Amino acid sequence: MHVGLVGLGKMGNNMRERMRRAGLTVVGYDRNPEVTDTASLAELVQKLDGPRVVWVMLPIQVVDQVIDELKGLLAEGDLVIDGGNSKWTNDARHAQSLAEKGIHFVDCGVSGGVWGLENGYALMAGGDEADIALAQPIFDALKPEGEYGFVHAGEVGAGHFAKMVHNGIEYGLMQAYAEGWELLETAQLVTNVRDVFNSWREGTVIRSWLLDLMVRALDEDPHLDTIEGYAADSGEGRWTVNAAVDLGVPVPTMAAALFARFTSQQEDSPSMKMVAAMRNQFGGHAMKADDGN
Structure with missing residues (x-):
């Protein structure tokens, strides 16, 4: 599976590595040239196979801007996952905006900090069943080994609320x-x-x-x-x-x-x-x- 990951900070960089260890192909973008795989969001999208899945791991202050830019780059059937610490009340707005182009949206609360690379991340996702199913290989790669660590918490917004x-x-x-x-x-x-x-x-x-x-x-x-x-x-x-x-x-x-x-x-x-x-x-x-x- 090919995944685009936007934001390679403390958690994002480790998440990229954990997904790669699980066999996923991850293309990352970050403004820091020392960690990025691509020079722009546009280049990241071009390197992904459809349906494209782009995971956004960014501070809340820039999430709106990046999702708006992705809206102009992605196509019908693609999926955006917001895994940052975004406010749950923003999720419905993001989902509605992306849906205007047929782009799907999932919100995902992530816990694990700097230890997540080795221990795995607790993941709380919100969205439609079909969208969760499309992203399930990503959730399986990131969550801890064993029965627990991932939950489909409910509809859009439920993940960040949890x-x-x-x-x-x-x-x-x-x-x-x-x-x-x-x-x-x-x-x-x-x-x-x-x-x-x-x-x-x-x-x-x-x-x-x-x-x-x-x-x-x-x-x-x-x-x-x-x-x-x-x-x-x-x-x-x-x-x-x-x-x-x-x-x-x-x-x-x-x-x-x-x-x-x-x-x-x-x-x-x-x-x-x-x-x-x-x-x-x-x-x-x-x-x-x-x-x-």
């Missing part, structure tokens, strides 16, 4: 772990905080990959001395809380975690050091050190 809620849950989990770390770190009674967390990785109800990453972060910096207590909030955290307000669904944990990130952006917060450390571990996010680097 990923949005996933990120809201992620906010809450990270905040709880981080507050627990701060409490243990502050209590003089506990002298080996790192090993306490390490002991929880087996046999407890709070074991998780995030907990594994916490211990990894503490191995690198036992007291997080080089990390500023600052954590950015992605759009999805805000969208989750806003959607909950619109639907009348109480999400106090997610809302509190979002507001904690707002607090971290105003002053150095000890618990936010751990949130920042975990984000760096799974997503490769840059951390602000005390020296300003």
Whole structure:
């Protein structure tokens, strides 16, 4: 199967490699000449066999522009997949616009961060059954080995909505772990905080990959001395809380975690050091050190 991949950043580049390892032919385009396979979107489209499938892995700020350009390059029966962290309310608009030329659209929430190349990506897709079936070899290549990791969540928009809620849950989990770390770190009674967390990785109800990453972060910096207590909030955290307000669904944990990130952006917060450390571990996010680097 031939796939066009637009956007070869931290995740896109690894996704290209994972698909190639699975035997798919991937033609990539990125503005960075060091990673791109083609010089333009037009060249990318020309190198694909029909029906052409183009996966867009870009920041939300440029998705509209790229989908509009693809609309002028693709033909009836082709498929565009938006795998970036786009807002779910934009998906119906993109699908409707592309449908004017008979081009199909699928939205896909992707989770896996910088570890996805080896571990696989959790994929949440929204769209028609036939479009999902056309893209299934791509989903199979990207998802983790085993039974789980991919879901056809529903109609167009469902994939990004599911990923949005996933990120809201992620906010809450990270905040709880981080507050627990701060409490243990502050209590003089506990002298080996790192090993306490390490002991929880087996046999407890709070074991998780995030907990594994916490211990990894503490191995690198036992007291997080080089990390500023600052954590950015992605759009999805805000969208989750806003959607909950619109639907009348109480999400106090997610809302509190979002507001904690707002607090971290105003002053150095000890618990936010751990949130920042975990984000760096799974997503490769840059951390602000005390020296300003």
